[in-house]
Amino acid sequence: MKITDFYNYKKPGRKISMITAYDYTLAALAAESAVDCILVGDSLAMVMHGHCSTIAATVDMMALHTAAVSRAVKHKLVVADLPFLSMRKGLGPAMEAVEKLARAGARAVKAEGLDGHGEIISHIIGSDMPVMGHLGLTPQSVNKFGGYKAQGGDPASAQHLTDQALELERLGCFALVLECVPEMLAERITGLLKIPVIGIGAGSFTDGQVLVLQDMLGLYGAPPPFVKKYMDGRRLVVEALNNFDSEVKNQVLPERGPRVVSGAAAQGE
Ligand code: KIV
Numbered sequence: 001m002k003i004t005d006f007y008n009y010k011k012p013g014r015k016i017s018m019i020t021a022y023d024y025t026l027a028a029l030a031a032e033s034a035v036d037c038i039l040v041g042d043s044l045a046m047v048m049h050g051h052c053s054t055i056a057a058t059v060d061m062m063a064l065h066t067a068a069v070s071r072a073v074k075h076k077l078v079v080a081d082l083p084f085l086s087m088r089k090g091l092g093p094a095m096e097a098v099e100k101l102a103r104a105g106a107r108a109v110k111a112e113g114l115d116g117h118g119e120i121i122s123h124i125i126g127s128d129m130p131v132m133g134h135l136g137l138t139p140q141s142v143n144k145f146g147g148y149k150a151q152g153g154d155p156a157s158a159q160h161l162t163d164q165a166l167e168l169e170r171l172g173c174f175a176l177v178l179e180c181v182p183e184m185l186a187e188r189i190t191g192l193l194k195i196p197v198i199g200i201g202a203g204s205f206t207d208g209q210v211l212v213l214q215d216m217l218g219l220y221g222a223p224p225p226f227v228k229k230y231m232d233g234r235r236l237v238v239e240a241l242n243n244f245d246s247e248v249k250n251q252v253l254p255e256r257g258p259r260v261v262s263g264a265a266a267q268g269e
Contacts, residue, residue, distance in 0.1 A: 016208030070105020080106035137180035
């Protein structure tokens, strides 16, 4: 899937699937799958590094994981998150962040929020680096929100989110992630925008869905409540590890073959 396909998919109602990937091995599996698009999300700070929020993600951390993912993904769009504060230190640092992610292999960046950095988003797009917007429960704003709380629940904030979504489209974003907003609001915004809206915890009327790979595989300990698990990954991995452990301790592994005699013994000395 290329950037240009995003517009083409919206009109006929062809849904878009996006999944996160943070390392070479799982990214190679995502590349092999039918999933449309790969996101190197800043949730890697939590899933890969054990931090309690995405605020810990840095540009260097994002670039390292983007490079690993890009080595595995050749024929799908790789989008990388601009991490916390990377758009709030002025245009120069923001463009340096974009450059690092682009040189690491990202073909587009995702930017959370809009208020206060619309001009920077516009400059990034004007520099030919495509931008995916991200509104609703933007995790980088968890401290402002006072926790991981659904957004857009009252008329004023629903209107503000709608205005922001329209503004991101006007600035030239090629797609929008809407996270944890009421289904009816997500449906309304999806209907208003010409660019595709990719939902996460935002109901079933968006143009596509995104999930964190470790969440949907059941590997991460604390996924958000809306996540559908497609595999009981933790159980499967722990079971495999316990099998290995028991085979080592019971001397089942390595399997015994004929004894290899080498050195002096082999020469009959
Ligand atoms: O970082 C992330 O995981 C995200 C989500 C939208 C999946 O941004």
